[in-house]
Amino acid sequence: MNWQAIALSLQLAVCVAGILLAVGLPIAYWVTFSQWRWKFLVEAIVALPLVLPPTVLGYYILVGLGPRHFAGRVWQSWFGHTLPFTFGGLLVASVLYSLPFAVQPISAGFEAVDRRLIEASWTLGASRLATFFRVLLPLSSAGAVTGIVLSFAHTIGEFGVVLMVGGNIPGVTRTVSIDIYDQAQAANYDVANRTALALLLFSFLVLATIYGTNRRALSLWRRP
Protein backbone atom coordinates (compact mmCIF):
# COMPACT_ATOMS: atom_id res chain seq x y z
CA MET A 1 0.00 0.00 0.00
CA ASN A 2 1.30 3.45 -0.88
CA TRP A 3 1.33 5.31 2.44
CA GLN A 4 2.82 8.40 0.83
CA ALA A 5 -0.22 8.72 -1.45
CA ILE A 6 -2.60 8.13 1.45
CA ALA A 7 -0.85 10.77 3.56
CA LEU A 8 -0.96 13.21 0.65
CA SER A 9 -4.69 12.68 0.12
CA LEU A 10 -5.36 13.22 3.82
CA GLN A 11 -3.24 16.37 3.83
CA LEU A 12 -5.06 17.71 0.80
CA ALA A 13 -8.48 16.90 2.25
CA VAL A 14 -7.69 18.55 5.60
CA CYS A 15 -6.47 21.73 3.85
CA VAL A 16 -9.53 21.81 1.59
CA ALA A 17 -11.92 21.31 4.50
CA GLY A 18 -10.17 24.07 6.46
CA ILE A 19 -10.27 26.54 3.58
CA LEU A 20 -13.87 25.71 2.79
CA LEU A 21 -14.88 26.28 6.41
CA ALA A 22 -13.36 29.76 6.26
CA VAL A 23 -14.72 30.56 2.78
CA GLY A 24 -17.96 28.60 3.00
CA LEU A 25 -19.39 30.30 6.12
CA PRO A 26 -19.50 33.85 4.69
CA ILE A 27 -20.68 32.65 1.28
CA ALA A 28 -23.42 30.53 2.87
CA TYR A 29 -24.43 33.45 5.12
CA TRP A 30 -24.71 35.76 2.15
CA VAL A 31 -26.56 33.20 0.03
CA THR A 32 -29.04 32.57 2.84
CA PHE A 33 -29.80 36.12 3.96
CA SER A 34 -29.11 38.36 0.98
CA GLN A 35 -32.14 40.07 -0.58
CA TRP A 36 -30.32 40.85 -3.82
CA ARG A 37 -32.53 40.09 -6.75
CA TRP A 38 -29.78 38.47 -8.85
CA LYS A 39 -28.74 36.22 -5.97
CA PHE A 40 -29.80 33.14 -7.90
CA LEU A 41 -26.90 33.73 -10.31
CA VAL A 42 -24.43 33.36 -7.46
CA GLU A 43 -26.29 30.30 -6.23
CA ALA A 44 -26.01 28.78 -9.70
CA ILE A 45 -22.26 29.46 -9.82
CA VAL A 46 -21.75 27.90 -6.39
CA ALA A 47 -23.71 24.81 -7.46
CA LEU A 48 -21.93 24.47 -10.84
CA PRO A 49 -19.38 21.85 -9.71
CA LEU A 50 -22.28 19.51 -8.92
CA VAL A 51 -23.13 19.41 -12.61
CA LEU A 52 -19.82 20.03 -14.39
CA PRO A 53 -17.58 17.07 -15.11
CA PRO A 54 -14.12 17.38 -13.51
CA THR A 55 -12.62 17.42 -16.99
CA VAL A 56 -14.05 20.91 -17.55
CA LEU A 57 -12.36 22.32 -14.47
CA GLY A 58 -9.19 20.36 -15.27
CA TYR A 59 -9.15 21.70 -18.79
CA TYR A 60 -9.46 25.32 -17.71
CA ILE A 61 -6.75 24.96 -15.08
CA LEU A 62 -4.40 23.28 -17.54
CA VAL A 63 -5.01 25.46 -20.57
CA GLY A 64 -6.75 28.63 -19.37
CA LEU A 65 -4.37 29.08 -16.46
CA GLY A 66 -1.43 27.70 -18.46
CA PRO A 67 1.52 29.92 -19.39
CA ARG A 68 0.14 30.53 -22.88
CA HIS A 69 -2.85 32.50 -21.66
CA PHE A 70 -3.13 35.85 -19.95
CA ALA A 71 -4.59 34.62 -16.67
CA GLY A 72 -1.89 31.96 -16.47
CA ARG A 73 0.87 34.49 -17.07
CA VAL A 74 -0.50 36.76 -14.36
CA TRP A 75 -0.59 33.81 -11.97
CA GLN A 76 2.95 32.88 -12.97
CA SER A 77 4.27 36.37 -12.33
CA TRP A 78 2.68 36.37 -8.86
CA PHE A 79 3.61 32.89 -7.71
CA GLY A 80 6.58 31.98 -9.91
CA HIS A 81 4.94 28.91 -11.41
CA THR A 82 1.69 27.81 -13.00
CA LEU A 83 -0.93 25.74 -11.20
CA PRO A 84 -0.60 22.29 -12.77
CA PHE A 85 1.81 19.78 -11.21
CA THR A 86 1.80 21.50 -7.81
CA PHE A 87 0.11 20.80 -4.49
CA GLY A 88 -1.24 24.36 -4.59
CA GLY A 89 -2.83 23.61 -7.94
CA LEU A 90 -4.62 20.57 -6.53
CA LEU A 91 -5.69 22.68 -3.58
CA VAL A 92 -7.24 25.39 -5.78
CA ALA A 93 -8.95 22.80 -7.96
CA SER A 94 -10.29 20.85 -4.97
CA VAL A 95 -11.60 23.95 -3.19
CA LEU A 96 -13.51 24.98 -6.32
CA TYR A 97 -14.70 21.46 -6.93
CA SER A 98 -15.97 20.89 -3.37
CA LEU A 99 -17.47 24.36 -2.86
CA PRO A 100 -21.15 23.31 -3.13
CA PHE A 101 -20.53 20.41 -0.77
CA ALA A 102 -19.61 22.94 1.91
CA VAL A 103 -21.89 25.88 1.07
CA GLN A 104 -25.16 24.04 0.53
CA PRO A 105 -25.37 22.17 3.88
CA ILE A 106 -24.12 25.23 5.80
CA SER A 107 -26.72 27.37 4.10
CA ALA A 108 -29.46 24.81 4.75
CA GLY A 109 -28.43 24.88 8.41
CA PHE A 110 -28.69 28.69 8.50
CA GLU A 111 -32.12 28.58 6.91
CA ALA A 112 -33.38 26.20 9.55
CA VAL A 113 -32.59 28.66 12.37
CA ASP A 114 -35.60 30.62 13.64
CA ARG A 115 -35.28 34.18 12.31
CA ARG A 116 -36.83 35.56 15.49
CA LEU A 117 -33.87 34.40 17.58
CA ILE A 118 -31.46 36.26 15.30
CA GLU A 119 -33.58 39.41 15.35
CA ALA A 120 -33.92 39.18 19.12
CA SER A 121 -30.17 39.05 19.41
CA TRP A 122 -29.88 42.16 17.23
CA THR A 123 -32.48 44.09 19.20
CA LEU A 124 -30.70 43.20 22.43
CA GLY A 125 -27.68 45.05 21.08
CA ALA A 126 -25.45 42.22 19.90
CA SER A 127 -23.51 43.07 16.76
CA ARG A 128 -24.07 41.12 13.54
CA LEU A 129 -20.73 39.37 14.03
CA ALA A 130 -21.49 38.45 17.64
CA THR A 131 -24.94 37.21 16.61
CA PHE A 132 -23.35 35.12 13.88
CA PHE A 133 -20.88 33.39 16.22
CA ARG A 134 -23.01 33.20 19.37
CA VAL A 135 -26.51 32.54 18.00
CA LEU A 136 -26.57 31.52 14.35
CA LEU A 137 -23.53 29.23 14.21
CA PRO A 138 -24.24 27.28 17.45
CA LEU A 139 -27.82 26.71 16.33
CA SER A 140 -26.75 25.46 12.91
CA SER A 141 -23.56 23.62 13.82
CA ALA A 142 -24.93 20.41 12.30
CA GLY A 143 -24.95 22.05 8.86
CA ALA A 144 -21.41 23.31 9.27
CA VAL A 145 -20.17 19.89 10.41
CA THR A 146 -21.88 18.25 7.45
CA GLY A 147 -20.36 20.75 5.03
CA ILE A 148 -16.86 20.23 6.36
CA VAL A 149 -17.10 16.45 6.44
CA LEU A 150 -18.57 16.30 2.95
CA SER A 151 -15.86 18.52 1.49
CA PHE A 152 -13.22 16.43 3.26
CA ALA A 153 -14.70 13.19 1.95
CA HIS A 154 -15.27 14.57 -1.54
CA THR A 155 -11.62 15.62 -1.76
CA ILE A 156 -10.40 12.18 -0.67
CA GLY A 157 -12.49 10.71 -3.49
CA GLU A 158 -11.47 13.22 -6.13
CA PHE A 159 -9.94 11.76 -9.26
CA GLY A 160 -10.66 13.43 -12.59
CA VAL A 161 -9.22 16.87 -11.93
CA VAL A 162 -6.12 15.40 -10.30
CA LEU A 163 -5.58 13.08 -13.24
CA MET A 164 -5.80 15.99 -15.65
CA VAL A 165 -3.60 18.54 -13.92
CA GLY A 166 -1.57 16.62 -11.35
CA GLY A 167 1.23 15.13 -13.42
CA ASN A 168 1.42 12.18 -11.02
CA ILE A 169 4.40 13.36 -8.96
CA PRO A 170 5.04 11.12 -5.92
CA GLY A 171 4.47 13.02 -2.68
CA VAL A 172 3.22 16.15 -4.48
CA THR A 173 0.29 15.25 -6.69
CA ARG A 174 0.02 11.43 -6.63
CA THR A 175 -3.08 11.08 -4.49
CA VAL A 176 -4.50 7.78 -3.34
CA SER A 177 -7.14 7.63 -6.09
CA ILE A 178 -4.43 8.17 -8.74
CA ASP A 179 -2.30 5.50 -7.09
CA ILE A 180 -5.13 2.98 -7.34
CA TYR A 181 -5.63 3.87 -11.00
CA ASP A 182 -1.90 3.41 -11.71
CA GLN A 183 -1.81 0.05 -9.98
CA ALA A 184 -4.85 -1.13 -11.92
CA GLN A 185 -3.29 0.03 -15.20
CA ALA A 186 -0.04 -1.74 -14.42
CA ALA A 187 -2.12 -4.88 -13.68
CA ASN A 188 -0.97 -4.91 -10.02
CA TYR A 189 -4.45 -5.96 -8.96
CA ASP A 190 -3.37 -7.08 -5.48
CA VAL A 191 -1.97 -3.69 -4.55
CA ALA A 192 -4.88 -1.87 -6.20
CA ASN A 193 -7.30 -4.06 -4.32
CA ARG A 194 -5.66 -3.48 -0.92
CA THR A 195 -5.62 0.29 -1.32
CA ALA A 196 -9.13 0.38 -2.74
CA LEU A 197 -10.42 -1.71 0.14
CA ALA A 198 -8.69 0.54 2.68
CA LEU A 199 -10.26 3.59 1.04
CA LEU A 200 -13.68 1.93 0.99
CA LEU A 201 -13.50 1.10 4.71
CA PHE A 202 -12.22 4.57 5.54
CA SER A 203 -15.04 6.28 3.65
CA PHE A 204 -17.60 4.03 5.30
CA LEU A 205 -16.18 4.78 8.75
CA VAL A 206 -16.26 8.54 8.17
CA LEU A 207 -19.87 8.50 7.03
CA ALA A 208 -20.95 6.04 9.73
CA THR A 209 -19.34 8.24 12.38
CA ILE A 210 -21.18 11.28 11.10
CA TYR A 211 -24.51 9.49 10.94
CA GLY A 212 -23.95 7.99 14.37
CA THR A 213 -22.88 11.14 16.20
CA ASN A 214 -24.85 13.73 14.38
CA ARG A 215 -28.17 12.37 13.23
CA ARG A 216 -29.44 15.66 11.96
CA ALA A 217 -26.33 16.51 10.03
CA LEU A 218 -26.80 14.58 6.83
CA SER A 219 -30.53 15.05 6.79
CA LEU A 220 -29.83 18.72 6.19
CA TRP A 221 -27.94 17.81 3.03
CA ARG A 222 -30.78 15.68 1.75
CA ARG A 223 -33.50 18.11 2.62
CA PRO A 224 -35.45 18.91 -0.57
Added chain:
Amino acid sequence: MKSIQFFALTVLAGLAIAAPMRYARARNAASLQRAAAKPCGTVTVAAASDLTYAMNEIAGNFEKATGCTVRLSMGSSGNFLTQIENGAPFDVFFSADVAYPKKLEAEGLAAPGSTYVYAIGKIVLWTRNDSRVDVGKGFSALRDPAVRKIAIANPAHAPYGRAAEEALRHSGVYEALKGRLVLGENISQAAEFVESGNADAGILALSLVVSPAMKDKGRAWNIPENLYAPIEQGAVAVRAAANPQGARQFLDYIKLDATVALLERYGFALAGKKLARGKP
Protein backbone atom coordinates in the same frame (compact mmCIF):
# COMPACT_ATOMS: atom_id res chain seq x y z
CA MET B 1 -31.99 27.59 -1.62
CA LYS B 2 -34.88 25.22 -2.10
CA SER B 3 -35.45 26.48 -5.60
CA ILE B 4 -31.84 25.98 -6.59
CA GLN B 5 -31.87 22.46 -5.24
CA PHE B 6 -35.08 21.78 -7.07
CA PHE B 7 -33.52 23.19 -10.22
CA ALA B 8 -30.41 21.03 -9.80
CA LEU B 9 -32.57 17.97 -9.23
CA THR B 10 -34.63 18.72 -12.31
CA VAL B 11 -31.50 19.09 -14.43
CA LEU B 12 -30.07 15.85 -13.03
CA ALA B 13 -33.32 13.99 -13.57
CA GLY B 14 -33.49 15.32 -17.12
CA LEU B 15 -29.97 14.14 -17.81
CA ALA B 16 -30.69 10.75 -16.27
CA ILE B 17 -33.67 10.29 -18.56
CA ALA B 18 -32.01 11.68 -21.67
CA ALA B 19 -28.72 9.79 -21.41
CA PRO B 20 -30.04 6.26 -21.99
CA MET B 21 -32.20 7.55 -24.84
CA ARG B 22 -29.18 9.00 -26.55
CA TYR B 23 -27.37 5.74 -25.99
CA ALA B 24 -30.21 3.76 -27.47
CA ARG B 25 -30.28 6.02 -30.51
CA ALA B 26 -26.54 5.59 -30.97
CA ARG B 27 -26.90 1.85 -30.70
CA ASN B 28 -29.67 1.87 -33.24
CA ALA B 29 -27.60 3.92 -35.64
CA ALA B 30 -24.70 1.55 -35.18
CA SER B 31 -26.80 -1.53 -35.87
CA LEU B 32 -28.34 0.13 -38.93
CA GLN B 33 -24.87 0.85 -40.23
CA ARG B 34 -23.86 -2.69 -39.47
CA ALA B 35 -26.75 -4.00 -41.50
CA ALA B 36 -26.14 -1.65 -44.41
CA ALA B 37 -22.38 -1.98 -44.60
CA LYS B 38 -20.86 -4.81 -46.56
CA PRO B 39 -18.92 -6.93 -46.11
CA CYS B 40 -17.55 -6.69 -42.56
CA GLY B 41 -19.86 -4.34 -40.67
CA THR B 42 -18.43 -2.38 -37.78
CA VAL B 43 -14.95 -3.10 -36.49
CA THR B 44 -14.32 -1.81 -32.98
CA VAL B 45 -10.67 -0.89 -32.55
CA ALA B 46 -8.81 -0.03 -29.36
CA ALA B 47 -5.55 1.75 -30.14
CA ALA B 48 -2.70 3.14 -28.08
CA SER B 49 -2.65 6.91 -27.96
CA ASP B 50 0.63 7.21 -29.91
CA LEU B 51 -1.48 6.11 -32.89
CA THR B 52 -4.03 8.92 -32.42
CA TYR B 53 -3.29 10.61 -35.74
CA ALA B 54 -2.04 7.69 -37.81
CA MET B 55 -4.98 5.49 -36.86
CA ASN B 56 -7.58 8.05 -37.88
CA GLU B 57 -6.10 8.10 -41.36
CA ILE B 58 -5.71 4.32 -41.54
CA ALA B 59 -9.29 3.79 -40.37
CA GLY B 60 -10.54 6.29 -42.94
CA ASN B 61 -8.65 4.51 -45.73
CA PHE B 62 -9.89 1.14 -44.54
CA GLU B 63 -13.49 2.35 -44.52
CA LYS B 64 -13.12 3.67 -48.06
CA ALA B 65 -11.47 0.50 -49.30
CA THR B 66 -13.87 -1.98 -47.73
CA GLY B 67 -17.11 -0.21 -46.93
CA CYS B 68 -16.76 -1.29 -43.33
CA THR B 69 -17.22 1.07 -40.41
CA VAL B 70 -14.46 1.55 -37.85
CA ARG B 71 -15.21 2.59 -34.31
CA LEU B 72 -12.01 3.92 -32.76
CA SER B 73 -11.13 4.14 -29.08
CA MET B 74 -7.83 5.78 -28.21
CA GLY B 75 -6.24 5.40 -24.79
CA SER B 76 -3.39 3.93 -22.82
CA SER B 77 -2.33 0.38 -23.67
CA GLY B 78 -2.33 -0.66 -20.01
CA ASN B 79 -5.90 0.53 -19.58
CA PHE B 80 -7.06 -1.37 -22.67
CA LEU B 81 -5.29 -4.51 -21.47
CA THR B 82 -7.17 -4.38 -18.17
CA GLN B 83 -10.43 -3.62 -19.94
CA ILE B 84 -10.07 -6.46 -22.45
CA GLU B 85 -9.14 -8.87 -19.66
CA ASN B 86 -12.43 -7.85 -18.13
CA GLY B 87 -14.55 -8.31 -21.20
CA ALA B 88 -14.36 -5.00 -23.07
CA PRO B 89 -16.11 -5.31 -26.45
CA PHE B 90 -13.14 -4.61 -28.76
CA ASP B 91 -12.43 -6.56 -31.94
CA VAL B 92 -8.81 -5.47 -32.46
CA PHE B 93 -6.28 -4.10 -29.99
CA PHE B 94 -3.32 -1.98 -31.11
CA SER B 95 -0.92 -1.82 -28.20
CA ALA B 96 2.12 0.42 -27.90
CA ASP B 97 3.83 -2.59 -26.33
CA VAL B 98 3.80 -6.02 -27.94
CA ALA B 99 3.97 -7.59 -24.46
CA TYR B 100 0.27 -6.86 -23.88
CA PRO B 101 -1.09 -8.66 -26.96
CA LYS B 102 1.24 -11.55 -26.14
CA LYS B 103 -0.16 -11.62 -22.61
CA LEU B 104 -3.72 -11.69 -23.97
CA GLU B 105 -2.78 -14.54 -26.27
CA ALA B 106 -1.16 -16.47 -23.41
CA GLU B 107 -4.30 -15.96 -21.33
CA GLY B 108 -6.44 -17.33 -24.13
CA LEU B 109 -8.16 -13.97 -24.61
CA ALA B 110 -6.78 -13.26 -28.09
CA ALA B 111 -7.07 -15.27 -31.29
CA PRO B 112 -4.11 -17.69 -31.21
CA GLY B 113 -1.22 -16.62 -33.43
CA SER B 114 -2.78 -13.28 -34.33
CA THR B 115 -0.21 -11.08 -32.55
CA TYR B 116 1.59 -8.98 -35.12
CA VAL B 117 4.35 -6.40 -34.65
CA TYR B 118 3.13 -3.62 -36.91
CA ALA B 119 5.71 -0.96 -36.14
CA ILE B 120 8.54 0.15 -33.92
CA GLY B 121 7.97 3.37 -31.96
CA LYS B 122 10.60 6.06 -31.54
CA ILE B 123 10.95 8.74 -28.90
CA VAL B 124 12.09 12.34 -29.25
CA LEU B 125 12.88 15.21 -26.93
CA TRP B 126 10.45 18.00 -27.75
CA THR B 127 9.85 21.64 -26.77
CA ARG B 128 7.54 24.35 -28.00
CA ASN B 129 8.85 26.87 -30.51
CA ASP B 130 8.69 29.68 -27.95
CA SER B 131 10.84 27.75 -25.47
CA ARG B 132 14.44 28.77 -24.84
CA VAL B 133 15.50 25.17 -24.33
CA ASP B 134 17.93 24.14 -27.06
CA VAL B 135 16.88 20.56 -27.65
CA GLY B 136 19.58 20.24 -30.30
CA LYS B 137 22.02 19.75 -27.44
CA GLY B 138 20.20 16.62 -26.41
CA PHE B 139 19.56 15.62 -22.81
CA SER B 140 22.26 17.98 -21.53
CA ALA B 141 19.91 20.84 -22.45
CA LEU B 142 17.60 19.58 -19.70
CA ARG B 143 20.20 20.30 -17.02
CA ASP B 144 19.41 24.01 -17.44
CA PRO B 145 17.55 25.04 -14.25
CA ALA B 146 15.10 26.98 -16.43
CA VAL B 147 13.73 23.57 -17.42
CA ARG B 148 11.48 23.04 -14.43
CA LYS B 149 9.10 20.36 -15.60
CA ILE B 150 9.78 17.55 -18.05
CA ALA B 151 6.79 15.51 -19.19
CA ILE B 152 7.02 11.80 -19.91
CA ALA B 153 4.40 9.07 -19.98
CA ASN B 154 4.06 7.05 -16.78
CA PRO B 155 6.87 4.43 -16.88
CA ALA B 156 4.85 2.18 -14.57
CA HIS B 157 2.49 1.22 -17.36
CA ALA B 158 3.15 3.21 -20.55
CA PRO B 159 5.76 1.80 -22.97
CA TYR B 160 6.88 5.26 -24.11
CA GLY B 161 7.36 6.26 -20.49
CA ARG B 162 9.47 3.18 -19.88
CA ALA B 163 11.61 3.98 -22.94
CA ALA B 164 11.98 7.60 -21.82
CA GLU B 165 13.14 6.58 -18.36
CA GLU B 166 15.52 4.02 -19.83
CA ALA B 167 17.05 6.58 -22.19
CA LEU B 168 17.49 9.09 -19.34
CA ARG B 169 19.14 6.42 -17.20
CA HIS B 170 21.47 5.31 -19.98
CA SER B 171 22.55 8.91 -20.52
CA GLY B 172 23.29 9.25 -16.82
CA VAL B 173 20.94 12.21 -16.30
CA TYR B 174 18.00 10.40 -14.70
CA GLU B 175 18.97 11.00 -11.07
CA ALA B 176 19.59 14.69 -11.73
CA LEU B 177 16.24 15.16 -13.51
CA LYS B 178 14.06 12.76 -11.51
CA GLY B 179 12.55 15.54 -9.38
CA ARG B 180 11.40 17.48 -12.43
CA LEU B 181 9.51 14.70 -14.18
CA VAL B 182 5.76 14.94 -14.52
CA LEU B 183 3.95 11.83 -15.64
CA GLY B 184 1.24 11.74 -18.25
CA GLU B 185 -1.34 9.01 -17.96
CA ASN B 186 -0.44 8.12 -21.53
CA ILE B 187 1.84 9.61 -24.18
CA SER B 188 -0.87 11.95 -25.50
CA GLN B 189 -1.32 13.50 -22.09
CA ALA B 190 2.45 13.96 -21.77
CA ALA B 191 2.32 15.75 -25.14
CA GLU B 192 -0.58 17.91 -23.93
CA PHE B 193 1.45 18.94 -20.86
CA VAL B 194 4.28 20.27 -23.09
CA GLU B 195 2.06 21.66 -25.80
CA SER B 196 0.00 23.67 -23.31
CA GLY B 197 3.26 25.13 -21.99
CA ASN B 198 2.82 23.71 -18.50
CA ALA B 199 5.90 21.51 -18.92
CA ASP B 200 9.06 22.99 -20.46
CA ALA B 201 10.08 19.90 -22.39
CA GLY B 202 8.90 16.36 -22.90
CA ILE B 203 9.99 12.98 -24.14
CA LEU B 204 7.27 12.14 -26.63
CA ALA B 205 6.44 9.68 -29.37
CA LEU B 206 7.82 10.72 -32.74
CA SER B 207 4.45 9.71 -34.19
CA LEU B 208 2.76 12.51 -32.23
CA VAL B 209 5.22 15.32 -32.92
CA VAL B 210 5.24 14.75 -36.71
CA SER B 211 1.44 14.82 -36.80
CA PRO B 212 -0.28 17.81 -38.42
CA ALA B 213 -1.50 18.99 -35.02
CA MET B 214 2.00 19.36 -33.54
CA LYS B 215 4.39 19.51 -36.50
CA ASP B 216 4.81 23.26 -36.66
CA LYS B 217 4.54 23.97 -32.97
CA GLY B 218 7.89 22.84 -31.67
CA ARG B 219 11.38 21.45 -32.11
CA ALA B 220 12.41 17.85 -31.68
CA TRP B 221 15.64 16.00 -31.04
CA ASN B 222 15.75 12.37 -32.06
CA ILE B 223 16.86 10.33 -29.07
CA PRO B 224 19.56 7.87 -30.20
CA GLU B 225 17.99 4.45 -30.61
CA ASN B 226 20.83 2.74 -28.74
CA LEU B 227 19.65 4.43 -25.53
CA TYR B 228 16.44 2.43 -25.18
CA ALA B 229 14.99 -0.95 -26.08
CA PRO B 230 12.93 -0.82 -29.29
CA ILE B 231 9.29 0.00 -28.56
CA GLU B 232 7.71 -2.90 -30.40
CA GLN B 233 4.09 -2.15 -31.19
CA GLY B 234 1.82 -5.15 -31.34
CA ALA B 235 -1.70 -5.69 -32.61
CA VAL B 236 -3.95 -8.64 -31.88
CA ALA B 237 -7.46 -9.88 -32.66
CA VAL B 238 -9.50 -10.17 -29.49
CA ARG B 239 -10.88 -13.68 -28.92
CA ALA B 240 -14.29 -12.51 -27.78
CA ALA B 241 -14.61 -10.18 -30.76
CA ALA B 242 -18.18 -9.46 -31.83
CA ASN B 243 -16.85 -9.23 -35.38
CA PRO B 244 -13.95 -11.69 -35.81
CA GLN B 245 -14.04 -11.48 -39.59
CA GLY B 246 -13.78 -7.67 -39.48
CA ALA B 247 -10.93 -7.97 -36.99
CA ARG B 248 -9.00 -10.25 -39.35
CA GLN B 249 -9.68 -7.97 -42.29
CA PHE B 250 -8.46 -4.93 -40.39
CA LEU B 251 -5.29 -6.71 -39.25
CA ASP B 252 -4.62 -7.77 -42.87
CA TYR B 253 -5.11 -4.20 -43.98
CA ILE B 254 -2.40 -3.05 -41.55
CA LYS B 255 0.08 -5.38 -43.30
CA LEU B 256 -0.48 -3.82 -46.74
CA ASP B 257 2.44 -1.86 -48.20
CA ALA B 258 0.39 1.33 -48.39
CA THR B 259 -0.45 1.19 -44.69
CA VAL B 260 3.12 0.37 -43.74
CA ALA B 261 4.28 3.40 -45.75
CA LEU B 262 1.68 5.54 -43.96
CA LEU B 263 2.93 4.36 -40.58
CA GLU B 264 6.46 5.20 -41.64
CA ARG B 265 5.34 8.68 -42.61
CA TYR B 266 3.96 9.05 -39.09
CA GLY B 267 7.34 8.33 -37.58
CA PHE B 268 7.16 4.61 -36.95
CA ALA B 269 10.01 2.39 -38.05
CA LEU B 270 8.96 -0.41 -40.32
CA ALA B 271 7.79 -3.60 -38.75
CA GLY B 272 10.02 -6.54 -39.49
CA LYS B 273 13.05 -4.35 -40.09
CA LYS B 274 14.42 -4.37 -36.58
CA LEU B 275 16.57 -1.42 -35.69
CA ALA B 276 20.27 -1.99 -35.32
CA ARG B 277 20.94 -1.67 -31.62
CA GLY B 278 24.37 -1.23 -30.13
CA LYS B 279 25.23 -0.95 -26.47
CA PRO B 280 25.83 2.64 -25.44
